[in-house]
Amino acid sequence: MELIGRRTDWRSVLEARRQKGESIGVVPTMGALHDGHLSLVAAAVGRCDFVTMTIFVNPLQFGEASDLEAYPRDLERDLEVAEAAGVHAVFAPSVEEMYPAGKPSTVVAPGPLAARLEGTSRPSHFEGVATVVTKLFGLAGASSAFFGEKDFQQLAIVRQLVADLDLPVEIVGCPIVREADGLAMSSRNRRLSSSEREAATALFRSLVAGRQAVESGCSAGEAEQTMHALLQGAPRIEPDYAVAADPINLERLDPEAKPAGTLRLLVAAGVGPVRLIDNLAACPPVTGAGRQIP
Ligand code: AMP
Numbered sequence: 001m002e003l004i005g006r007r008t009d010w011r012s013v014l015e016a017r018r019q020k021g022e023s024i025g026v027v028p029t030m031g032a033l034h035d036g037h038l039s040l041v042a043a044a045v046g047r048c049d050f051v052t053m054t055i056f057v058n059p060l061q062f063g064e065a066s067d068l069e070a071y072p073r074d075l076e077r078d079l080e081v082a083e084a085a086g087v088h089a090v091f092a093p094s095v096e097e098m099y100p101a102g103k104p105s106t107v108v109a110p111g112p113l114a115a116r117l118e119g120t121s122r123p124s125h126f127e128g129v130a131t132v133v134t135k136l137f138g139l140a141g142a143s144s145a146f147f148g149e150k151d152f153q154q155l156a157i158v159r160q161l162v163a164d165l166d167l168p169v170e171i172v173g174c175p176i177v178r179e180a181d182g183l184a185m186s187s188r189n190r191r192l193s194s195s196e197r198e199a200a201t202a203l204f205r206s207l208v209a210g211r212q213a214v215e216s217g218c219s220a221g222e223a224e225q226t227m228h229a230l231l232q233g234a235p236r237i238e239p240d241y242a243v244a245a246d247p248i249n250l251e252r253l254d255p256e257a258k259p260a261g262t263l264r265l266l267v268a269a270g271v272g273p274v275r276l277i278d279n280l281a282a283c284p285p286v287t288g289a290g291r292q293i294p
Helices: 007-019 035-047 065-070 075-085 125-140 149-164 187-191 194-199 201-215 220-232
Strands: 002-004 024-029 050-055 089-091 143-148 169-174 237-245 263-271 274-282
Touching: 002 007, 007 024, 007 050, 007 089, 007 125, 024 035, 024 125, 035 050, 035 075, 035 143, 035 169, 050 075, 075 089, 125 143, 125 149, 143 149, 149 169, 149 263, 149 274, 187 274, 194 201, 201 220, 201 237, 201 263, 201 274, 220 237, 220 263
Parallel strands: 002 089, 024 050, 024 143, 050 089, 143 169
Antiparallel strands: 237 263, 263 274
């Protein structure tokens, strides 16, 4: 496996592979790899001839300097894990390599999708994400890129970005990988104490309770209240949002209305020193001809 630090080198390596007729799979990450990241690699290995992972903790998408500093980094272990998973080349540039002049004067504004949910608590977060993803795609060229549904809003924004800017990249969304007790895998979980780690399961439990509410025919607002109640009653949890949203544009559904089709439940909460997010699909009961709802 090749380790690449320079933008020009990464571009040349991928261009040479394309010249040989190989398809390119890109897996963008911030490192501190876990099985969630490796599921993206597995999807890329299954679909593409040449798989490249990027490992870059992007300062532009962090609000507070303390959060950026505390973000876990472990490049040596990441390289071993990536190689064992079948990655052919890792692009791990320094901050100076990616942003030689500091914050770039051209940034990518991702529009209304970025203003809701995570955007409310982290105002410039998605601008930072959209800017670095655009740079990575500019360097990678024609390829498929693999993103996790764990960051559901990010995935929606990246899909929109690629469509709006005609970037030659196919976006592949991959399901969330969870621990045995339901907690969505995240590099940030490493920063939880054992009691916080136990408390963190409240996010998934609230989503499951919300899904049950939707499945039993509750309104979107009732499902949200169910999730809120569970988060509020959980120890060590500072709820941020618990929302029933349209799965494409992530607009909050009318709380009074019974949802008509599959929707997405999304939650965010503080747990000790970290902020965690999670989400789950939920389907309302099918009504009408051929189905009896008890
Ligand atoms: P990150 O390193 O946290 O920026 O994540 C890099 C990519 O891995 C993103 O596309 C994430 O959505 C994805 N990812 C992170 N955690 C998981 C997970 N538990 N399951 C699936 N994908 C994940």
